[in-house]
Amino acid sequence: MNQSAAAPWWKGVIKSFGLVFGDIGTSPIYTLTVIFVLTKPTYDNVLGILSLIFWTMTILVTAEYSWLAMNLGRKGEGGTIVLKEILARLLKPGRKIAFVGFLSFLGVSLLLGDGVITPAISILAAVEGMVLIPGLENLHQGTLILIAAVIAVVLFVFQFKGTDKVA
Incomplete structure (x- = not known):
């Protein structure tokens, strides 16, 4: 080859x-x-x-x-939507297409929900690790949330350039 x-x-x-x-x-x-x-x-x-x-x-x-x-x-x-389009062409109109449409809607919904919650959880988990650093053990929970929010905003501000540029 x-x-x-x-x-x-x-x-x-x-x-x-x-x-x-x-x-x-x-x-x-x-x-x-x-x-x-x-x-x-x-x-x-x-x-x-x-x-x-x-x-x-x-x-x-x-x-x-x-x-x-x-x-x-x-x-x-x-992806989910393209897979739905392929299956819709193969199935007869009726309940099967409605079921495939429902599964597609569910899959896209789960993907969007995951896309919303994953960055927040990952950033907050990383920031919460700061309390393990000597001298920072007493950081207030509100301060950690503020730091995580600033990091998330900065990442999303630069994300318009493309995820390959941010990484």
Whole structure:
């Protein structure tokens, strides 16, 4: 296989990793916290769980987003709405199309809700870590919220230039 034929495939994989891990990249932090409440954090358990998280996310992103979602859509768009359009063309009018429309609406709603709450939770969680710094243990909760709000506003002000520029 020549390199020019492989380049678009790898470009899609890398693009998918950036898009998906921007959102689900924070999930392992919360996952590890919950798992180690239930399991003793031994060397083998930590290594096994980190391996499981890494390979699950790698396979999920590569298979689902790079190959499936990007190839189902038009011009590499993929996504919930494009999937609904493809299914609507294949189904007869009636309840099935209404159900697919409902699932599409639900998927877009969940995506929008996640897009609203994830930045706030991630920024606030990072800022709350400041109380672990010696000398900052007594920071008031209101101060932490104000710092998180300023960070969020600054990020969103610069986001119009594109997420690749902000990162």
